[in-house]
Amino acid sequence: MQVDSVAAIPLSFPLEDGRAFGHARGVMDTRSAMLVRVETTTGEVGYGEALAPPQTTATAVEEVLAPMVEGASPYEVETLTERTHQEAYNLGGGPILQSAVSAVDIALWDLIGKATGEPIYRLLGGQQTEAVTPYASTMYITEWGEDPAEPIERAVEEGFTAAKLKIGRSVEDDVERVATARELLGDDAHLMVDYNGNYRLKQAIQSANALEPYDLTWIEEPVPPEDYTGLRKLTDRVDVPVATGESHFGRFDYKRLIADHGVDIIQPDLGRAGGFSESRFLAKWATTENVAVYPHVWNGAVGVAAALQFAASLPSYPHNENVPEPLLFEFDRSQNPLRDELLDAPLDPTGGSLAVPQGPGLGVSVNEDAVERFRTE
Ligand SMILES: [Mg+2]
Structure with missing residues (x-):
């Protein structure tokens, strides 16, 4: 099993006027997420998600992580964090890169679950x-x-x-x-x-x-x-x-x-x-x-x-x-x-x-039409 492609998908949903909400340090007017969709050469698909600014984090996935993961086995997932620590030494890391790693890591575990038939x-x-x-x-x-x-x-x-x-x-x-x-x-x-x-x-x-x-x-x-x-x-x-x-x-x-x-x-x-x-x-x-x-x-x-x-x-x-x-x-x-x-x-x-979903991987099925509805470029 080999990773063929890594796609970063920034998502956002603006709340209606007057419906901003939050906490003691401020309110927000938009919900957002950054999905990662990883596909193997045999057509298996895994999903991951980062809780981070979607477009910036998507760029980190595409520029830094996709080249590391494409062509590799999903079973190499445990080395990804270590490798990005090394990369961070050379390029700078921080919250955005770690969030990007998070989404890719989740997607690779989803693939491993699907390959083995076990929930993560x-x-x-x-x-x-x-x-x-x-x-x-x-x-x-x-x-x-x-x-x-x-x-x-x-x-x-x-x-x-x-x-x-x-x-x-x-x-x-x-x-x-x-x-x-x-x-x-x-x-x-x-x-x-x-x-x-x-x-x-x-x-x-x-x-x-x-x-x-x-x-x-x-x-x-x-x-x-x-x-x-x-x-x-x-x-x-x-x-x-x-x-x-x-x-x-x-x-x-x-x-x-x-x-x-x-x-x-x-x-x-x-x-x-x-x-x-x-x-x-x-x-x-x-x-x-x-x-x-x-x-x-x-x-x-x-x-x-x-x-x-x-x-x-x-x-x-x-x-x-x-x-x-x-x-x-x-x-x-x-x-x-x-x-x-x-x-x-x-x-x-x-x-x-x-x-707790008992199906393989994350145990859930992502609706790709819905993903497209919230995609932001
Ligand atoms: Mg809290």
Whole structure:
């Protein structure tokens, strides 16, 4: 099996006027993704996706990665990251190149899965996993001033038993939003909050202390992702688990998060951290420091499918079946047709459970007509 072609496909969807939304550090008016479609000389097709600026990342795929991968076997996927580190030394690397590597890596694993007839999570060493517990990523900061109760009421109606909210504008506002969500979700629900890195260390400590009565499962990016010292101090100072990772791009970024337990939870995004190969490495490494792993998932359909395979592969260390712990899986509830319309059979997170596709590779079928509808040049 040999790779014949690597195509980068930038996708975007502009939101309607007045429907921009986001988090404490700003709102966005466009959804986007960069797909990679890899085809072998025998006509097998694999897909991958990066969560990154689509056109710039597509250029990185075409200019740097396609020449490395075309003519190679998909089984050489594990060497791709190493080779790009070498290339980065000569040319410069960084988040865009790592995101491009992520998309190509996912597509090559999809091909390996299809060639062997196995879902990727099994190839990564995961035990049989039928389903994960999806959590609604919701209660965004919206341009249209949505009542914060509304998205939580919707999530409850849809059967979600866990949710993550956007906070981080002031401690007072944090408490108000979390109190609203806890009341609507009930005491048993897993509830998480996301500051998107908007606080300084002392504000983050004040907020975490003020939210103590609401029994949060984790607090996410309380300080900026590059504030490694702040993350480490916060992890030492507060009881609630501290999570970070969506803005970290591969092992050299993760080094200070994992080493010496710099945070309690890492959250690699498959479309940024380096795909399956690098994220598996990070997960095993995190395990050695007793740091938990919950993937960040804010991608289009291919990226969600990749994250689901990765989540299903994760080791449960140090717990066993005597300590039941739900495999919490992020599912964004904001508007994104790149997530909802690109698959022949969309993934359905409602009802409190999300099935892990058991078919070969990513286990999903990409609708190529839909891809063309959202292609941007
Ligand atoms: Mg986040």
